[in-house]
Amino acid sequence: MPLSREICGFSTQLLNISIASLCKARNLEKAEAVLIDGIRLGYIPDVVTYNTLITAYCRFVGINEAYSILYRMREAGVKPDVITYNSLIAGATRYCLPSRSLELFEEMLQTGLAPDEWSYNTLMHCLFKSGYPEEAYKIYMDMILKNITPSSATYNTLINGLCKVGKAGNALRLFRNLQRFGFSAGLVTYNTIIDGLCKSGRMGQARRILKELGESGYAPNAITYTTVMKCCFRSGKFEQGFEIFSEMMNKGYNSDVFAYCTVISALTKKGMIKDANACVKQMLGNGIGLDKACYNTLIYLLCREGNLETAFRLLNEMEEGGLEGDEYTYSILVDALCKMGHVDAAHKQLQLMEMRGFQSNLVAYNCLIDGLCKVGEVDSAMKLFNKMNSKDPFTYTSLVHGLCRKGRFRVASKLLLTCLREGMNVLRSAQRAVTAGLQSSGFKRDAGKLRTALRLAQLSRY
DNA sequence: CTAGGGTTAG
Numbered sequence: 001m002p003l004s005r006e007i008c009g010f011s012t013q014l015l016n017i018s019i020a021s022l023c024k025a026r027n028l029e030k031a032e033a034v035l036i037d038g039i040r041l042g043y044i045p046d047v048v049t050y051n052t053l054i055t056a057y058c059r060f061v062g063i064n065e066a067y068s069i070l071y072r073m074r075e076a077g078v079k080p081d082v083i084t085y086n087s088l089i090a091g092a093t094r095y096c097l098p099s100r101s102l103e104l105f106e107e108m109l110q111t112g113l114a115p116d117e118w119s120y121n122t123l124m125h126c127l128f129k130s131g132y133p134e135e136a137y138k139i140y141m142d143m144i145l146k147n148i149t150p151s152s153a154t155y156n157t158l159i160n161g162l163c164k165v166g167k168a169g170n171a172l173r174l175f176r177n178l179q180r181f182g183f184s185a186g187l188v189t190y191n192t193i194i195d196g197l198c199k200s201g202r203m204g205q206a207r208r209i210l211k212e213l214g215e216s217g218y219a220p221n222a223i224t225y226t227t228v229m230k231c232c233f234r235s236g237k238f239e240q241g242f243e244i245f246s247e248m249m250n251k252g253y254n255s256d257v258f259a260y261c262t263v264i265s266a267l268t269k270k271g272m273i274k275d276a277n278a279c280v281k282q283m284l285g286n287g288i289g290l291d292k293a294c295y296n297t298l299i300y301l302l303c304r305e306g307n308l309e310t311a312f313r314l315l316n317e318m319e320e321g322g323l324e325g326d327e328y329t330y331s332i333l334v335d336a337l338c339k340m341g342h343v344d345a346a347h348k349q350l351q352l353m354e355m356r357g358f359q360s361n362l363v364a365y366n367c368l369i370d371g372l373c374k375v376g377e378v379d380s381a382m383k384l385f386n387k388m389n390s391k392d393p394f395t396y397t398s399l400v401h402g403l404c405r406k407g408r409f410r411v412a413s414k415l416l417l418t419c420l421r422e423g424m425n426v427l428r429s430a431q432r433a434v435t436a437g438l439q440s441s442g443f444k445r446d447a448g449k450l451r452t453a454l455r456l457a458q459l460s461r462y
Numbered sequence: 463c464t465a466g467g468g469t470t471a472g
Contacts, residue, residue: 188465226467259467291467291468297467300469330469364470366470369470
């Protein structure tokens with residue numbers, strides 16, 4: 001019995017170490033086997049054993065599986081502690097389940113356990129991540145009231161949360177206020193605020209903070225480089241972005257999947273397929289293990305090359321390796337099939353996606369609607385449109401254009417008005433297509449009314 | 463417990 005021998009003669013503490021290292025390697029089956037063997041040999045798992053498993057199940061399997069460990073733990077008469085709850089709250093955060101985390105937090109209080117700084121930080125993070133900034137801030141206030149001293153992780157969570165809900169300005173003010181009170185920002189803080197400022201278009205402020213980071217004594221890390229590089233790509237400064245990438249490589253950060261992914265995708269989008277492939281070669285040469293996002297980037301590159309066969313082969317390889325395609329993978333493939341003119345195949349791919357459980361993937365639907373419109377099948381596109389439970393400006397733009405191309409300006413106009421009512425807008429070119437179409441096909445009054453509506457919508461937006 | 467990456471129109 002090899003498993004028994006592995007732990008024979010060890011204490012519970014060593015059982016825990018063995019389970020922890022198996023969990024770290026994501027080998028939960030073996031971790032369970034070791035646990036069972038341990039129990040059979042008389043080693044009683046303690047709270048640490050169960051906490052380790054709960055953390056691992058949250059990270060690699062699912063929140064419900066983690067809960068089942070909690071039940072097993074209670075059955076075994078081991079009392080959950082603060083760390084147990086913190087791990088579960090972290091799990092609920094991972095899957096964006098704010099009510100679960102609140103529930104767990106409450107339960108912790110009711111059991112007589114005092115939430116610690118981690119409990120508060122994690123709950124706050126969960127609420128921000130799930131789109132409840134006010135509630136997150138309340139948790140922060142509660143923490144202060146309970147005399148729990150916030151750490152830099154608390155402030156970083158606050159700053160990050162504010163950035164992610166589109167309040168980078170508030171985040172920066174908080175950052176400055178904290179500095180005034182003697183808080184010295186760490187590298188995580190710098191990276192967080194730089195990313196937030198970049199993404200909200202405050203490039204000047206981002207540059208200033210980047211300069212301060214340089215003067216702070218911290219060395220920029222791979223995350224700093226990737227953040228700034230991505231920011232350049234987003235604002236169309238490709239040369240500058242590529243320069244930052246090569247600087248990063250020169251500094252020795254040459255085994256970072258995120259950075260490679262970012263630059264490969266930028267090169268692909270720019271149509272620099274050769275350079276993108278050279279970069280792929282370099283990445284693979286460095287022996288980097290591919291993750292899901294990386295596979296998606298490579299599948300996207302193959303699609304842009306028009307090499308759908310290899311793209312699908314790569315998807316197979318990815319799934320055989322245990323990584324399931326996700327909504328990105330399917331959107332990329334649906335779009336590529338449409339662009340190659342295989343609209344039927346794209347439709348099948350979308351159905352396959354739904355069978356796999358990615359219901360109502362907005363992007364994939366948009367791609368198919370656009371593809372259908374481009375081959376003149378506007379009615380099929382409308383049918384699909386009516387099946388969608390959420391729409392965005394892409395959806396409307398494609399359909400409006402498609403209708404106009406068929407000369408159905410009044411339907412297009414109606415759709416455009418619906419779109420405005422929902423607070424969205426379509427591309428100018430689509431707007432013009434409708435008004436010009438109405439005008440030239442004799443509906444001059446409708447054209448005028450639509451123009452007014454469009455102008456009003458424009459005004460109310462600023 | 464906190465920071466970076468991958469998909470859609472014109």
